[in-house]
Amino acid sequence: MKPISVIGIGLSLDDLTARHLELIKQADILIGGKRHLDHFKDLPARKKDITKNLKKIIDFIKDRIENSETGLSIVVLASGDPLYFGIGSLLIRSIGADMINIYPNITSVAAVFARIKEPWHDVHVISMHGREQKNALLSALAKKEKIALFTDSNNNPAMVAKLLMENNCSDFQMCVLEQLGTPYEHVEWYELDNAVEKTFSEPNMVVLKRKPVDMNIEPPERPYLGMPESSFDHKDGLITKAEVRAVVISKLRLMPDSILWDLGAGSGSVSIESSCFITTGVIFALEQHKERIIQIQNNKNRYNVNNLEIINTKLPIGLENLPRPDRIFMGGGGRDLGKIIKAASSRLKENGIIVINTVLVQNIEAALQPLEKAGFTTDFIQIQVNNRKDMPWGERLESQNPVWIITGKRKEA
Secondary structure: OOOOOOOOOOEOOOHHHHHHHHHHOOOOOOEEEEHHHHHHOOOOOOEOOOOHHHHHHHHHHHHHHHOOOOOOOOOEEEEEEEOOOHHHHHHHHHHHHEEEEOOOOOOHHHHHHOOOOOOOOOOOEEEOOOOOHHHHHHHOOOOOOOOEEEOOOOOHHHHHHHHHOOOOOEEEEEEEEEEOOOOEEEEEEEEHHHHHHOOOOOOOEEEEEEEEOOOOOOOOOOOOOEEEEEEHHOOOOOOOOOOHHHHHHHOHHHHHHHHEEEEOOOHHHHHEEEEEEEEOOOEEEOOOOOHHHHHHHHHHHOOOOOOEEEEEEEOOOHHHHHHOOOOEEEEOOOHHHHHHHHHOOOOOOOOOOEEEOOOOHHHHHHHHHHHHHHHEEEEEEEEOEEEEEEEOEEEEEEEEOEEEEEEEEEOOO
């Protein structure tokens, strides 16, 4: 069986080389999107549409490989460049690199930035085409100056504009590039409130570009690990101390796509600092006291943490409705500690980590017992921080309360 030729069309047929066209002309089977195949109606090759059911296409190709004669030539047509958010990587994974030849072409992103005459070496690219990437977009908006988005009929430019407005990201301009490479190509810049009301022709792409900084407007603050207590809205010292916070977050081993439950979140300080590491995942801060819910919201707004969801509930109520977490932090729990740990840890994913803080010796056993009974690998440390205290003729050290930090890791099933 000949290797399968995967050819990037670029923006239009004008981007195809003589070598590309020769391979297409010689194909026995030509696979591609309907708009791509329409360009080659006159060729005798058998045509096969690529639909949303990509598994069906893979199975079709595998069947031809296994049951067809040696000389059969299969060509797959891809938008833009096959290995840039394209079908090329799926084919390599599913069929094997030895059976795939890639013929690259201009990427949609390169073409987009050529149209708007902007350099794109520093652009952050997100594909929302058939993917749930709202949190990834919101995270990028807090840190990036230029973002390019692949869209689809659901994740369209109007939805993107609405999402930005709902999350107070009004410091971005939006450019929508419709039907690139066709006679109906249209490129236009929009303010977000104008884009929300429009219907855009497909296919299209979106570029978001941060507006020039207005020196009269204070930029949002950015969180960092180990911020002082004064950096957070909180009351009466009810906050995880900075040094303990840093150790807790190291024990959680957060990943960019982690789902974190912060149970008994208090002022939300652990949630806020966790956002430094969780960029495409989601953080859920659960707290029963309404005044602390207000504090978490204030801290979320201050540091522009868009992937933080705040829930007012008395634990363990509501845990069953949340997505299963990769990580759990508990800074409280009181007399219900064991019951909350049991309910929360049962939802933790395989190889997930739970970290529990307590200042009470009795709660060490209350935390370890349900975790070990459920088969978790456990560990615990004690941390005590001494802070500088000024005296009339020098300094001394003043001790904080010792804190026990208990870690449990769920074993792989």
